[in-house]
Amino acid sequence: MNQQRLKTQTDAGTGSPADENRIRWGKYIKPYLPFFILGPILMIVEVLGEVVMPRLLAFIIDYGVKNDITDMPAWLKGLYDLCHTSPEATNGPFVVAMAAGMILTALLMMIGGVGGAYFGVKASVNFAADLRADIYRRVQQFSFSNIDKFNTGSLVTRLTNDVTQLQNFVSTLLRMAFRAPGMLIGALVMVIAMDVEKGTRMSLVLAVAVPIMAVVVFLLIRLGFPRFTAVQTKVDGLNANVQENITNVRVVKSFVREDYEMKRFEATSADLKKTGMSAWKLMVLMSPLMTLCMNAASLSVLWFGGQNVMNGAMTTGDLTSFITYITQVLSSLMMVTMLFMQLSRAIASGRRIKEVMCEKPDITDADAAQPELTVQRGDVEFRHVTFRYYKDSEGKVLDDVSLSIKGGTTVGIIGSTGSGKSTLVSMIPRLYDTDEGEVLVDGVNVRDYSLYNLREGVGMVLQKNVLFSGTIEDNLRWGDEQADEATLRKAAESAQADGFITSFKNGYKSDLGQGGTNVSGGQKQRLCIARALLKKPKILILDDSTSAVDTATEARIREAFRGELKDTTKIIIAQRITSVMEADQIIVVNEGRITGVGTHEELLANNTEYKEIYDSQMEAATTAAPLSGKEATSLG
Ligand SMILES: Nc1ncnc2c1ncn2[C@@H]1O[C@H](COP(=O)(O)OP(=O)(O)OP(=O)(O)O)[C@@H](O)[C@H]1O
Numbered sequence: 363m364n365q366q367r368l369k370t371q372t373d374a375g376t377g378s379p380a381d382e383n384r385i386r387w388g389k390y391i392k393p394y395l396p397f398f399i400l401g402p403i404l405m406i407v408e409v410l411g412e413v414v415m416p417r418l419l420a421f422i423i424d425y426g427v428k429n430d431i432t433d434m435p436a437w438l439k440g441l442y443d444l445c446h447t448s449p450e451a452t453n454g455p456f457v458v459a460m461a462a463g464m465i466l467t468a469l470l471m472m473i474g475g476v477g478g479a480y481f482g483v484k485a486s487v488n489f490a491a492d493l494r495a496d497i498y499r500r501v502q503q504f505s506f507s508n509i510d511k512f513n514t515g516s517l518v519t520r521l522t523n524d525v526t527q528l529q530n531f532v533s534t535l536l537r538m539a540f541r542a543p544g545m546l547i548g549a550l551v552m553v554i555a556m557d558v559e560k561g562t563r564m565s566l567v568l569a570v571a572v573p574i575m576a577v578v579v580f581l582l583i584r585l586g587f588p589r590f591t592a593v594q595t596k597v598d599g600l601n602a603n604v605q606e607n608i609t610n611v612r613v614v615k616s617f618v619r620e621d622y623e624m625k626r627f628e629a630t631s632a633d634l635k636k637t638g639m640s641a642w643k644l645m646v647l648m649s650p651l652m653t654l655c656m657n658a659a660s661l662s663v664l665w666f667g668g669q670n671v672m673n674g675a676m677t678t679g680d681l682t683s684f685i686t687y688i689t690q691v692l693s694s695l696m697m698v699t700m701l702f703m704q705l706s707r708a709i710a711s712g713r714r715i716k717e718v719m720c721e722k723p724d725i726t727d728a729d730a731a732q733p734e735l736t737v738q739r740g741d742v743e744f745r746h747v748t749f750r751y752y753k754d755s756e757g758k759v760l761d762d763v764s765l766s767i768k769g770g771t772t773v774g775i776i777g778s779t780g781s782g783k784s785t786l787v788s789m790i791p792r793l794y795d796t797d798e799g800e801v802l803v804d805g806v807n808v809r810d811y812s813l814y815n816l817r818e819g820v821g822m823v824l825q826k827n828v829l830f831s832g833t834i835e836d837n838l839r840w841g842d843e844q845a846d847e848a849t850l851r852k853a854a855e856s857a858q859a860d861g862f863i864t865s866f867k868n869g870y871k872s873d874l875g876q877g878g879t880n881v882s883g884g885q886k887q888r889l890c891i892a893r894a895l896l897k898k899p900k901i902l903i904l905d906d907s908t909s910a911v912d913t914a915t916e917a918r919i920r921e922a923f924r925g926e927l928k929d930t931t932k933i934i935i936a937q938r939i940t941s942v943m944e945a946d947q948i949i950v951v952n953e954g955r956i957t958g959v960g961t962h963e964e965l966l967a968n969n970t971e972y973k974e975i976y977d978s979q980m981e982a983a984t985t986a987a988p989l990s991g992k993e994a995t996s997l998g
């Protein structure tokens with residue numbers, strides 16, 4: 363099942379959803395096409411209602427209240443006559459008929475409005491959910507070096523805030539895409555039709571107001587776009603800051619850096635505020651500007667329309683509907699502005715999402731020559747391996763490394779910090795790929811295995827390891843989902859973890875805080891080892907994994923390994939010579955090169971560097987003893 367899951371993941375990585383340099387947005391629309399279509403259609407129903415409504419009101423005012431039917435349109439005349447069964451009947455039935463028409467229109471508008479909004483939301487939420495899932499899937503495919511490129515905060519922002527921006531835009535687009543132009547065109551048609559019918563020139567008001575508004579809208583969009591892009595980048599910075607701080611809040615506290623961190627946060631936050639203000643000031647400016655235009659236009663309509671009414675060219679009802687139409691035209695322009703503003707933010711977010719989606723996972727097994735092959739013996743060989751983290755940097759992190767490890771043996775790796783030990787072993791499960799040379803497992807290039815089979819065969823306890831929230835049992839099952847209690851227990855016993863686990867009140871069911879915060883450093887390391895053991899790997903790599911475990915317990919772990927992992931290749935990186943001195947073979951690493959290989963005795967005799975490390979540790983051990991004695995007396 364695991365294999366199936368990983369396979370589909372890698373398959374997805376080779377084709378959809380992102381090809382080389384673009385995202386296929388259609389993929390997120392297609393399954394919800396009915397919603398994407400129904401939403402806007404229902405919105406048109408609402409717009410039609412909005413356009414018809416003022417006319418119905420005008421009929422009531424002109425023919426119902428003022429009772430002057432001289433220029434009544436022919437089609438309405440029929441209805442009017444129907445309502446007047448006798449010449450002396452009142453206008454009541456006609457007004458009621460018109461009011462009923464208005465109520466019916468309002469009902470239709472409501473259905474259109476609610477339905478349109480409903481389908482719009484349904485479409486946009488689904489769109490966002492699928493997109494988010496794809497970004498997440500892509501991040502899961504990332505290799506270590508892909509992840510090195512983005513910081514975690516930024517990835518989180520892209521998965522949350524940026525997707526939400528797009529979702530909001532899609533939802534607004536679906537609601538406004540037809541509504542704004544529909545209302546604009548509908549109202550314009552009505553105004554011009556009335557002008558033609560009555561011989562007035564009221565549309566001239568619009569001929570002046572619309573271009574002015576259009577210029578304002580254009581300017582706002584031009585100015586707003588870069589500002590909203592900047593806001594998004596600042597949100598990113600803030601998230602990165604918060605993410606780093608909150609994840610490492612314990613370190614912050616232990617260094618009493620709360621004040622410094624607070625100041626740093628305030629600075630980032632102030633920066634975001636400033637950028638946000640400059641963007642929103644524009645939006646704030648927009649509102650009164652638009653209202654000013656709208657009021658000026660209404661005033662002109664009243665002025666010219668009033669004259670028309672007085673000289674009999676227009677009726678009062680016409681004037682009321684004119685004012686409504688003018689407002690509709692201008693507010694539809696306002697909607698367009700909003701839409702473009704959101705578009706500018708959506709484009710900025712879309713670009714950032716694209717960066718993630720188009721980042722090519724640089725370690726895949728698409729070209730694996732023997733994807734079915736699994737690790738059998740656990741032999742490891744490095745042939746002239748060279749590696750740099752930054753491809754353009756001068757110095758090499760691994761420089762022409764060659765070595766050979768026989769399956770089932772125990773190998774210790776020792777060397778000063780930063781010498782490249784972790785980098786060296788990370789080549790085996792392909793956490794990073796070599797720049798030059800090759801790494802072979804069982805005589806086969808690691809690139810020829812499927813990632814699943816290779817990593818199933820190579821168990822690695824990372825130097826910076828973490829546990830996840832959940833119970834101890836849940837965490838151990840990362841190694842083997844199907845493991846029964848006895849198997850879990852056995853692995854924990856080998857890792858010398860069973861003792862402390864059973865001492866907890868809930869035993870294996872004890873909850874670990876996020877990142878395993880409620881166990882000690884050494885306990886955490888032992889849980890990580892147990893988790894790796896459950897994978898039953900052919901090659902087990904422990905990267906400084908017992909550094910926080912006392913020497914006696916560490917010796918028991920080594921003892922257990924000797925008994926139970928006879929056929930497993932054990933590669934142990936350590937700072938303490940005692941951790942590796944019983945190994946079949948010890949590798950000394952210095953500045954990315956292998957400077958010595960041999961047993962403890964051989965190295966002690968031939969390798970000055972190894973001897974220096976040994977001497978310094980022995981010296982420290984002997985000087986440490988009287989020190990602790992002194993401490994004890996002074997304390998006593
Ligand atoms: N992800 C990374 N990106 C860039 N440089 C890195 C990365 N990881 C390690 N390095 C650099 O590569 C070099 C080797 O690092 P590596 O982690 O392999 O050392 P190490 O021998 O494991 O050290 P330690 O004993 O402290 O764990 C160091 O100079 C380090 O700064």
Ligand SMILES: [Mg+2]
Binds near residue numbers: 785825906
């Ligand atoms: Mg290391």
